[in-house]
Amino acid sequence: MAIEAARAAGVPLQVGFNRRYDKAWAEARETIVSGGLGTPQLLRSLTRDPGLADPARVPVWAIFFETLIHDFDTLRFLNPGAEVTEVYAVADALVRPDFKERGLRDTALVSMKFDNGAMATAEANFHAVYGYDVRGEVFGSGGMVTMGDVRRSNMARFAADGVCSATTRLNVDLFHDGYTAQLASFMEAVKSGVVHGPGGEDARAALAIALACVHSVDEGRPVRLAEIFESPPVLAPYGVA
Numbered sequence: 001m002a003i004e005a006a007r008a009a010g011v012p013l014q015v016g017f018n019r020r021y022d023k024a025w026a027e028a029r030e031t032i033v034s035g036g037l038g039t040p041q042l043l044r045s046l047t048r049d050p051g052l053a054d055p056a057r058v059p060v061w062a063i064f065f066e067t068l069i070h071d072f073d074t075l076r077f078l079n080p081g082a083e084v085t086e087v088y089a090v091a092d093a094l095v096r097p098d099f100k101e102r103g104l105r106d107t108a109l110v111s112m113k114f115d116n117g118a119m120a121t122a123e124a125n126f127h128a129v130y131g132y133d134v135r136g137e138v139f140g141s142g143g144m145v146t147m148g149d150v151r152r153s154n155m156a157r158f159a160a161d162g163v164c165s166a167t168t169r170l171n172v173d174l175f176h177d178g179y180t181a182q183l184a185s186f187m188e189a190v191k192s193g194v195v196h197g198p199g200g201e202d203a204r205a206a207l208a209i210a211l212a213c214v215h216s217v218d219e220g221r222p223v224r225l226a227e228i229f230e231s232p233p234v235l236a237p238y239g240v241a
Contacts, residue, residue: 015198017070019077022177025178028078032079033080037142040118043078043118043119044121045123046122046133047067047133048124048125049127056099064210065207068122079114082114082118084205085113086224087222087225088216088221089110089212091108092107094107112209212227215227
């Protein structure tokens with residue numbers, strides 16, 4: 001496994017969970033860590049992509065392994081020290097039902113339980129006609145924080161036909177500053193040999209949640225994360241290298 005190989009070789013291993021580097025998400029975590037929300041109770045993360053260029057090229061279960069895996073990491077990031085213990089997931093091809101028989105799932109909803117008692121939901125859809133939409137929310141015993149805004153700027157046009165704002169269409173635009181900070185962090189890790197960002201264990205945890213979601217959809221039941229760790233599956237059938 002890459003984690004053990006990197007550790008044995010003394011090579012820094014940093015994973016590209018870029019949302020951790022976005023200012024709003026980083027500030028939300030700082031607020032939570034400092035106790036500003038009290039005890040986290042309900043968490044939510046969503047990703048809505050602006051469209052499918054070619055559904056035939058989307059890998060099976062990509063909605064969990066390529067899209068929602070970022071939401072899974074985000075929810076762990078925003079509930080420090082806690083781990084997901086159980087998931088229940090549903091998924092379907094609502095955007096392109098004609099590709100369902102090929103294995104495409106373009107819409108998914110996941111409910112999760114954490115070992116500290118908090119509950120969370122994650123959702124994704126591959127066709128948000130209004131733009132690239134990534135948002136999060138954490139509700140705690142002492143307050144709430146929200147992150148994410150699909151609007152490209154604070155400018156809004158008011159006219160006879162209503163009010164409108166331009167929206168972000170690409171992830172590289174929405175998370176431009178986050179990607180820049182992520183690369184800077186990785187460069188520093190290469191120089192110093194010390195990783196301060198998400199590492200291999202964070203990737204393993206998010207992947208385990210994604211695998212549990214696939215099992216949950218296939219079997220129509222809640223799946224405990226312990227089941228995944230007790231009997232690690234072969235990843236190739238899921239389209240994961």
